[in-house]
Amino acid sequence: MKNSDVIIIGGGFAGLLCAKSLALQGVSVTLLERKHTPGMGMHTTGIIVGECAREFALPDHLTRKVTDVRLYSPSLRYVDLKSSDYFFLTTDTPNLMRHLSDEAIKAGANILYDTPYEHGKMSGNEVIVNGEYSARFLIGADGPRSKVAGDFKLGQNTEFLLGAEAEYTGLPLENPNAFYCFLDQSLAWGYLGWVIPGVGVAQVGLAQRMPKRPDIDAFVKRMKDTFDFSNATVTARRGGLIPCGGLVKPFTNGSVILLGDSAGIVSPLTAGGIHTAMHYGKLLAEAIASHLHHGAEHPAIVMSRVYPRFYAKQLLRKTFEYAAPNWLLDIAINNSVFKCAASTVFFKEKTLR
Ligand SMILES: Cc1cc2nc3c(=O)[nH]c(=O)nc-3n(C[C@H](O)[C@H](O)[C@H](O)COP(=O)(O)OP(=O)(O)OC[C@H]3O[C@@H](n4cnc5c(N)ncnc54)[C@H](O)[C@@H]3O)c2cc1C
Numbered sequence: 001m002k003n004s005d006v007i008i009i010g011g012g013f014a015g016l017l018c019a020k021s022l023a024l025q026g027v028s029v030t031l032l033e034r035k036h037t038p039g040m041g042m043h044t045t046g047i048i049v050g051e052c053a054r055e056f057a058l059p060d061h062l063t064r065k066v067t068d069v070r071l072y073s074p075s076l077r078y079v080d081l082k083s084s085d086y087f088f089l090t091t092d093t094p095n096l097m098r099h100l101s102d103e104a105i106k107a108g109a110n111i112l113y114d115t116p117y118e119h120g121k122m123s124g125n126e127v128i129v130n131g132e133y134s135a136r137f138l139i140g141a142d143g144p145r146s147k148v149a150g151d152f153k154l155g156q157n158t159e160f161l162l163g164a165e166a167e168y169t170g171l172p173l174e175n176p177n178a179f180y181c182f183l184d185q186s187l188a189w190g191y192l193g194w195v196i197p198g199v200g201v202a203q204v205g206l207a208q209r210m211p212k213r214p215d216i217d218a219f220v221k222r223m224k225d226t227f228d229f230s231n232a233t234v235t236a237r238r239g240g241l242i243p244c245g246g247l248v249k250p251f252t253n254g255s256v257i258l259l260g261d262s263a264g265i266v267s268p269l270t271a272g273g274i275h276t277a278m279h280y281g282k283l284l285a286e287a288i289a290s291h292l293h294h295g296a297e298h299p300a301i302v303m304s305r306v307y308p309r310f311y312a313k314q315l316l317r318k319t320f321e322y323a324a325p326n327w328l329l330d331i332a333i334n335n336s337v338f339k340c341a342a343s344t345v346f347f348k349e350k351t352l353r
Pocket residue numbers: 009010011012013014015032033034035043044045046047048049115116117118141142143144147162163164165238239240241242259260261262266271272273274275277
């Protein structure tokens with residue numbers, strides 16, 4: 001049996017940040033990731049909010065700053081939103097994952113690729129994984145459909161957005177610093193469509209509240225008079241599930257703790273989960289290290305106090321889904337109260353709660 005203090009399942013943003021922080025604090029950690037190499041088959045658009053960019057130093061060459069927002073109504077009327085100090089970063093996500101993986105390995109974490117989690121069980125005070133690895137704590141950072149959660153009878157995500165994205169070269173953007181967002185409840189119910197300058201590409205996508213499915217071809221067709229797709233070529237496609245129902249219950253049984261998308265800690269309003277994955281990954285690592293080294297409070301108790309519940313954001317999501325039909329969005333787009341509310345959603349310092 002290969003023993004460590006902590007086993008993490010999943011080498012996404014949550015797992016890698018947690019592994020690096022644990023290793024930096026002298027906690028032995030083994031991370032199992034089913035992908036062959038870091039950065040393979042990414043599903044995320046990879047937009048990083050300003051708060052996350054300030055909390056975690058990310059290499060400049062893997063990111064691109066986006067400062068403006070152009071928000072379209074369903075009839076393609078738009079409003080330009082600006083902030084003097086807020087920004088988003090788009091990312092070369094596959095290479096960013098390689099960077100985060102390298103950082104965790106450099107810190108001393110044992111990261112095993114091509115190693116899927118298959119099964120796990122409790123044995124006394126230890127958790128046994130795949131009959132081969134044992135640890136005091138198991139962290140399930142294995143994404144929105146967590147097998148760890150299922151095996152240990154923890155809560156699972158039940159509400160999702162489904163996102164789809166295509167990456168283009170040769171797609172000219174009038175404002176290369178703008179995040180173009182499209183409200184349209186028939187194409188993107190409960191969320192939006194987007195066109196955003198990425199690192200060397202333009203990213204075009206949309207997400208819908210399930211059970212509806214995003215139709216990227218229909219979205220591109222709708223955009224044909226707004227963007228010039230005539231010389232644009234698709235270089236990559238991606239997509240996946242985004243939990244939007246808030247923190248799962250229970251997220252822990254004491255020895256097994258869920259993190260990131262597995263725990264449902266994704267903003268139900270913006271569908272952003274990268275900052276929460278990284279931030280709470282680091283907090284969970286600190287709680288485990290303090291508990292193991294200094295006998296501090298149990299990490300499950302710490303996390304139950306700090307994990308976000310998103311009550312207000314869930315209410316706002318439901319209101320947007322059911323009380324904002326296209327005709328109302330078309331009227332609202334030029335209204336100063338709506339513009340102010342939209343600026344708040346995009347540019348106000350985002351709380352993680
Ligand atoms: C289309 C789309 C666009 C998005 N855009 C944004 C955005 O722009 N900004 C933002 O903040 N958020 C965005 N999100 C959400 C964000 O990507 C997630 O919240 C974030 O990636 C969560 O990180 P994570 O580490 O918890 O999970 P994941 O990134 O899903 O990582 C889970 C890891 O676990 C591994 N794994 C799963 N099962 C096993 C197993 N059995 N054994 C071993 N390994 C396993 C997977 O291979 C994966 O590497 C988007 C999501 C989608 C789907």
